[in-house]
Amino acid sequence: MPSTKNYVVLLNEFAGGGQSKAAWPKLAQRLNQHLINYQLYRTEYPGHATKLAYKLAQEAPADTILIVVGGDGTLHEALNGLQQIPKNTIILAYIPCGSGNDFARGAGISRQPLTALEQLLKVRQPRTFDVGHYQEALAHEHGFFMNNIGIGFDAAVVHATNRAPSKRYLNKYHLGSLAYIVSLVGTFFRQQAFPVKITSQQTTTEFKRAFLVTTTNHPYFGGGVPIMPSASMHDHKLDLVVMERVNTLYFIFLFIMMFLHLHTHFKAVHHFKAEELRIQTASPEFGQADGENMGKRAFDITFDVHHQRFLC
Ligand SMILES: Nc1ncnc2c1ncn2[C@@H]1O[C@H](COP(=O)(O)OP(=O)(O)OP(=O)(O)O)[C@@H](O)[C@H]1O
Secondary structure, three states: OOOOOOEEEEEEHHHHHHHHHHHHHHHHHHHHHHHOEEEEEEEEOOOHHHHHHHHHHHHHHOEEEEEEOHHHHHHHHHHHOOOOOOOOOOOOEEEEOOOOOOOHHHHHHOOOOOHHHHHHHHHHOOEEEEEEEEEEOOOOOOEOOOOOEEEEEHHHHHHHHOOOOOHHHHHOOOOOHHEEEEEHHHHHHHOEEEEEEEEEEEEEEEEEEEEEEEEOOEEOOOOOOOOOOOOOOOOOOEEEEEOOOOOHHHHHEEEEEHHOOOOHHHOEEEEEEEEEEEEEOOEEEEEEEOEEEEEEEEEEEEEEEEEEEEEE
16 A cells, blocks of 8 residues: 655765765665655755755645655754744654764664665654754854754864865765764864853853863764763753863773763763753854854854654
């Protein structure tokens, strides 16, 4: 029996250095085997997924399932389109084909596209997921994120990685996460300590030597690094991690501790969890939202939690 649900596929063929493009024929075949009719949209330029998702949120029938095939960046764009319509009736779904695939890790979605599709087709009911919302007062902008917003080191790594020719090369061999590691080493020595003010639950804390300031919706960033293992997309709260600038050996030690989920026990790592958070920096620092570069600038950014229905 053909499915009576309304499906739309949003495909970014450029995600994962072409992994999406390679995976799509098999995904399409599987959808056909399941007698699923769908409308297919291919993204034609950066930012196109936001426009397409916004149009769908305005015009598509209620409970339309929007399957995003791409990486975290494509999902980020689609989410930002949907969330422009508060209480949109679209159900978002995701087949990871990117290089980092952090949302898939956080949400327990297989990183094998065909397996992810099979998982998806077994889900009967959508679930409501937390999504982060930010408002940046200095540049007067706002947006949404599924994964995290980073200021400082992680964002500088994203900036360096997106510019690195090695990303495309490594993606070709499904080694996208390695591209982050290559950039990480160089960026570590370039990124200076910077002062930051964090306001959480009416209390402001100042750090003079911040290095990494990441607000996250789930445990992972940077292609599988467990920045906050206890973060959850269902607790209606965001987690904020501030790591202070430390020497190289101590940083390597903390990085290893991160993989053992023990880094928050150390003095240089600070954790905040709240429904609302504010970060203020004075010096220009790199920012990243779900792996998308926000540029280098000072930030006065306030976070709260919104929601999106997901088939996951
Ligand atoms: N037709 C297109 N041409 C060029 N770039 C595009 C096109 N469509 C989308 N994009 C851009 O491709 C970029 C990369 O996509 P995406 O982030 O999904 O994959 P990725 O970077 O490989 O994966 P991840 O974010 O999981 O590491 C996005 O910033 C998006 O704006």
